[in-house]
Amino acid sequence: MPKTPPTTTPDRAAAAAAANGPAADGDLPEMPKPRVREFAANSIGGGLALLLGLIGLLAGAGLVVLGAGAGSDGSTGTAVGLIILGVLLFLGSIFAMAGLNMVAPGEARVVQLFGRYTGTIRTDGLRWVNPLTTRQKVSTRVRNHETAVLKVNDAYGNPVELAAVVVWKVEDTAQAVFEVDDFLEFVSTQTEAAVRHIAIEYPYDAYDEEALSLRGNAEEITEKLAVELSARVQAAGVRIIESRFTHLAYAPEIASAMLQRQQAGAVVAARRQIVDGAVGMVEAALSRITEQGIVELDEERKAAMVSNLMVVLCGDRSPQPVLNTGGLYQ
Known part of the structure; x- marks a missing residue:
């Protein structure tokens, strides 16, 4: 079962x-011994990195606008310089913001730099690492x-x-x-x-x-x-x-046979317990009869009494008593 x-x-x-x-x-x-063990990756709070990135984006866009305005005034060299600087600052801010990671509770980020393991981020929240790294999410x-x-x-x-x-x-x-x-x-x-x-x-x-x-x-x-x-x-x-x-x-093919074996074992164990209890009760009955002197029994009558008591105590059905109306030996 x-x-x-x-x-x-x-x-x-x-x-x-x-x-x-x-x-x-x-x-x-x-199992083989591990070649690498977990350690904390170098990371900083993502809030500051996000703020600096947004400032860089705004500054880059502003420089491009200033360069375009300077070009309309005739300052071609200054305009080109401002536009190039603004574009570079804008692209650099986007590249730097690629290092931002949102780590939820119960998650971690395994960080690699050009195939080399550089640590694991377990601190939840917004974190920033080297944008050149790759981050793999692992649930903890x-x-x-x-x-x-x-x-x-x-x-x-x-x-x-x-x-x-x-x-x-x-x-x-x-x-x-x-x-x-x-x-x-x-x-x-x-x-x-x-x-x-x-x-x-x-x-x-x-x-x-x-x-x-x-x-x-x-x-x-x-x-x-x-x-x-x-x-x-x-x-x-x-x-x-x-x-x-x-x-x-x-398995189903032998379950019925094994169930019969278990049932047989349970029946044997129950019978053994019944017999042990019956023997104890018979022993107690004979001891009390002898101690109190109720009746004197010879060995043959003791054997008959033990047999009758064992049949009564161990039988599956209620016993049918036979009354002796004669003497003790009749």
């Missing part, structure tokens, strides 16, 4: 990784990714269906842009790979009570999923906030 295990947070995942020790770390994939908001229902064979070879949801965010924008081709596709692919790997490592239901299983040890399994996911997406500068299984069930 489908089951939703509990949420796994980064603190619990880290604790699980510490508890598992080096042996567990050896099962994690080894919290996102979630839900996998499709995956069909995988568990550790016992039984086909099971799983789906998971992962909540994540970009922690290092430089790694997200430069270390992988597409960090969105990278997170999606690595999430599916981690879910499949976890599924084939553990059975859906463990025959051994001490062994881990997907259904019986949901908390431990989701912790292992979070640890593996964090190791897989760390190269892309991504931090896993939480992860959980949203769907966990046997």
Whole structure:
């Protein structure tokens, strides 16, 4: 039957990784070390840059107008100089204003100058950087990714269906842009790979009570999923906030057979509990009869009494008593 295990947070995942020790770390994939790390780009407040740019535009337009007026008065050299200066100032102001960037909360700009990474702008608002640079927008908001229902064979070879949801965010924008081709596709692919790997490592239901299983040890399994996911997406500068299984069930072709097995196990467990309780009640009854001296029973009568009490206490139907109207041994 489908089951939703509990949420796994980064603190619990880290604790699980510490508890598992080096042996567990050896099962994690080894990602290459990042070649670039995020750092703040050199930028200034965009308000001042915008004001200076507008002043430059107005000044350039004014110089062109003055030059045109001087040309009509016969001062050709002065007019040409003013017009050229005005055009250059106008074009320079437009070029300088190309360095303005509007950064919204939850966004960042990765800045490159001729292909070289020069920093990241995380301060929201209007910012100005070198106009020769290129700026790539990267969202640093919290996102979630839900996998499709995956069909995988568990550790016992039984086909099971799983789906998971992962909540994540970009922690290092430089790694997200430069270390992988597409960090969105990278997170999606690595999430599916981690879910499949976890599924084939553990059975859906463990025959051994001490062994881990997907259904019986949901908390431990989701912790292992979070640890593996964090190791897989760390190269892309991504931090896993939480992860959980949203769907966990046997595949349809074996679901009915496995359901019968689960029902049989539940019946056996219930019967075992009933028998344990009945034995305790019979033991208490014999002890009280003996202590209070209600009646003296030999071994044969004790055995008959135990048999009758066990039938009454463990039977599925109400017992039909048989009354003995004779003596004790008749």
